[in-house]
Amino acid sequence: xxxxxxxxxxxxxxxxxxxxxxxxxxxxxxxxxxxxxxxxxxxxxxxxxxxxxxxxxxxxxxxxxxxxxxxxxxxxxxxxxxxxxxxxxxxxxxxxxxxxxxxxxxxxxxxxxxxxxxxxxxxxxxxxxxxxxxxxxxxxxxxxxxxxxxxxxxxxxxxxxxxxxxxxxxxxxxxxxxxxxxxxxxxxxxxxxxxxxxxxxxxxxxxx
Amino acid sequence: xxxxxxxxxxxxxxxxxxxxxxxxxxxxxxxxxxxxxxxxxxxxxxxxxxxxxxxxxxxxxxxxxxxxxxxxxxxxxxxxxxxxxxxxxxxxxxxxxxxxxxxxxxxxxxxxxxxxxxxxxxxxxxxxxxxxxxxxxxxxxxxxxxxxxxxxxxxxxxxxxxxxxxxxxxxxxxxxxxxxxxxxxxxxxxxxxxxxxxxxxxxxxxxx
DNA sequence: ACCTGAACACCGTTCAAGT
DNA sequence: ACCTGAACACCGTTCAAGT
Numbered sequence: 538x539x540x541x542x543x544x545x546x547x548x549x550x551x552x553x554x555x556x557x558x559x560x561x562x563x564x565x566x567x568x569x570x571x572x573x574x575x576x577x578x579x580x581x582x583x584x585x586x587x588x589x590x591x592x593x594x595x596x597x598x599x600x601x602x603x604x605x606x607x608x609x610x611x612x613x614x615x616x617x618x619x620x621x622x623x624x625x626x627x628x629x630x631x632x633x634x635x636x637x638x639x640x641x642x643x644x645x646x647x648x649x650x651x652x653x654x655x656x657x658x659x660x661x662x663x664x665x666x667x668x669x670x671x672x673x674x675x676x677x678x679x680x681x682x683x684x685x686x687x688x689x690x691x692x693x694x695x696x697x698x699x700x701x702x703x704x705x706x707x708x709x710x711x712x713x714x715x716x717x718x719x720x721x722x723x724x725x726x727x728x729x730x731x732x733x734x735x736x737x738x739x740x741x742x743x744x745x
Numbered sequence: 746x747x748x749x750x751x752x753x754x755x756x757x758x759x760x761x762x763x764x765x766x767x768x769x770x771x772x773x774x775x776x777x778x779x780x781x782x783x784x785x786x787x788x789x790x791x792x793x794x795x796x797x798x799x800x801x802x803x804x805x806x807x808x809x810x811x812x813x814x815x816x817x818x819x820x821x822x823x824x825x826x827x828x829x830x831x832x833x834x835x836x837x838x839x840x841x842x843x844x845x846x847x848x849x850x851x852x853x854x855x856x857x858x859x860x861x862x863x864x865x866x867x868x869x870x871x872x873x874x875x876x877x878x879x880x881x882x883x884x885x886x887x888x889x890x891x892x893x894x895x896x897x898x899x900x901x902x903x904x905x906x907x908x909x910x911x912x913x914x915x916x917x918x919x920x921x922x923x924x925x926x927x928x929x930x931x932x933x934x935x936x937x938x939x940x941x942x943x944x945x946x947x948x949x950x951x952x953x
Numbered sequence: 954a955c956c957t958g959a960a961c962a963c964c965g966t967t968c969a970a971g972t
Numbered sequence: 973a974c975c976t977g978a979a980c981a982c983c984g985t986t987c988a989a990g991t
Contacts, residue, residue, distance in 0.1 A: 670878025
């Protein structure tokens with residue numbers, strides 16, 4: 538049932554995931570679903586925990602930077618596959634086992650690499666903020682490839698008075714509308730910049 | 746009308762902002778609202794543009810780092826005031842004038858400080874990802890001060906088998922439950938780490 | 954130019970009744 | 973243990989009719 542709900546949300550968006558709708562997909566009336574979950578909120582809790590289980594845990598046996606990098610890339614990929622989940626991942630009042638397990642493993646990976654509790658917490662917070670924020674923008678952007686960007690940006694630019702938004706125009710022409718441009722490709726750049734920062738924060742901390 | 750809709754969303758959450766509800770607050774039936782907006786989506790477009798107008802533009806006459814820092818802090822504060830807006834800021838297919846103006850000013854501030862188009866775009870993307878992602882977690886966290894954290898974390902910990910999530914437990918006891926702890930206070934730390942990274946990226950770029 | 958009643962096609966959820 | 977019809981209190985939106 539959670540599986541069916543997730544694939545429905547993936548295909549049609551979270552706004553068309555209704556109990557009646559989901560019942561229809563499962564060949565059952567909406568009210569039957571209440572035999573399996575307390576209410577819709579409860580069902581969302583379950584769905585989010587499945588999403589957490591899809592994200593790779595940080596691998597062991599590699600340095601912390603590689604482990605954090607791989608985990609962030611995996612989280613990014615999973616969230617792109619389930620964009621509706623993005624805003625819900627950290628808002629569960631009753632987090633499920635996969636959620637807890639995931640957070641415990643990431644913190645454990647950092648602590649095991651010699652991070653203090655304080656710096657581990659901060660590093661995790663920055664990394665996750667970046668992953669969630671980047672993916673949020675990426676998956677709600679009104680275009681996803683340079684073709685669509687050209688279309689959208691072109692229409693916008695036509696409506697501008699000349700020189701009204703010069704820097705936006707420059708950005709559109711020089712980057713977004715260039716063939717082969719994809720906003721998603723920029724993910725790694727920011728991730729590495731942040732990992733560099735964390736490396737530095739860690740040295741400062743252990744030297745102290 | 747946009748004002749009324751915003752204050753309703755601020756108070757009761759976006760999920761209780763209905764046309765009937767908003768009509769009620771304005772002493773009018775729901776259908777009357779359609780004389781002022783095409784539909785609810787159109788109204789949300791307008792609301793988001795008001796939110797953009799509340800964020801300070803990067804100040805001029807200061808170095809880029811101070812300007813970016815102040816702008817990010819202002820955006821963070823505004824998004825905390827209107828948490829429902831967070832996920833909608835970058836998803837408007839038809840961005841309003843305040844939205845365009847804001848993005849143009851930020852890019853202009855960076856370009857004026859000597860950033861290349863490429864590095865300006867990346868810097869802006871990382872900063873905004875961080876602001877949106879951090880605020881998303883912050884405002885959906887099931888607790889906001891150390892008292893509530895103690896409550897929530899305490900309840901969670903009781904449900905664990907001993908040693909099941911050791912690093913989560915450590916984090917809860919050593920940080921979240923400590924008096925005076927507030928997740929929101931961590932915002933500046935990550936912001937400065939990212940600004941350091943951008944400073945370094947900029948030097949590499951101009952040296953090239 | 955603005956407002957409204959009636960209507961349509963939807964929601965989540967409860968409850969008593971069925972197998 | 974699971975399913976369902978009927979019902980309740982809601983949605984967004986259209987449209988013809990009113991001032």
